Amino acid sequence: MEHLRKIMDWPAAKARIEExxxxxxxxxxxxxxxxxxxxxxxxxxxxxxxxxxxLVVGVNSDRSxxxxxxxxxxxxxxxxxxxxxxxxxxxxxxxxFDQADPLALISHLEPDVLVKGGDWTVDQIxxxxxxxxxxxxxxxxxxxxxxxxxxxxxxxxxxNRDGLK
Numbered sequence: 001m002e003h004l005r006k007i008m009d010w011p012a013a014k015a016r017i018e019e020x021x022x023x024x025x026x027x028x029x030x031x032x033x034x035x036x037x038x039x040x041x042x043x044x045x046x047x048x049x050x051x052x053x054x055l056v057v058g059v060n061s062d063r064s065x066x067x068x069x070x071x072x073x074x075x076x077x078x079x080x081x082x083x084x085x086x087x088x089x090x091x092x093x094x095x096x097f098d099q100a101d102p103l104a105l106i107s108h109l110e111p112d113v114l115v116k117g118g119d120w121t122v123d124q125i126x127x128x129x130x131x132x133x134x135x136x137x138x139x140x141x142x143x144x145x146x147x148x149x150x151x152x153x154x155x156x157x158x159x160n161r162d163g164l165k
Contacts, residue, residue, distance in 0.1 A: 025053025029111035
């Protein structure tokens with residue numbers, strides 16, 4: 001399973017980034033919970049990948065997802081979320097982080113481009129100062145309307161309440 005090689009710890013990701021940078025690739029970083037991967041995520045990650053030659057996705061650990069989203073989350077364990085992301089051709093590396101936000105990981109990896117979805121304004125994006133100080137870019141990419149993990153979970157609960165299977 002070749003895609004599993006894309007899941008790496010922080011030092012391995014840094015080494016892979018330096019290799020890519022040595023080949024002239026701009027490093028793009030994004031992060032999230034990616035609890036239930038949907039087409040909105042795929043479109044967002046595809047757009048992010050066009051901004052450089054190497055896309056790193058930081059994935060919140062199960063503990064940090066619970067801290068952010070509450071005790072009922074995540075739905076999918078971190079190793080499975082990382083593996084699904086690694087299976088996408090647009091993703092070059094996946095790194096799990098245990099902190100509530102990705103600042104330490106961004107500081108460690110030093111990406112050239114930092115992106116988040118359109119529900120985040122540029123001034124809200126964690127790590128923007130680190131990237132901008134290095135001469136990089138920080139962007140908020142448009143979301144696919146009507147698609148969110150929270151919305152999908154709400155719809156599933158609604159269907160379950162109505163007795164639909």
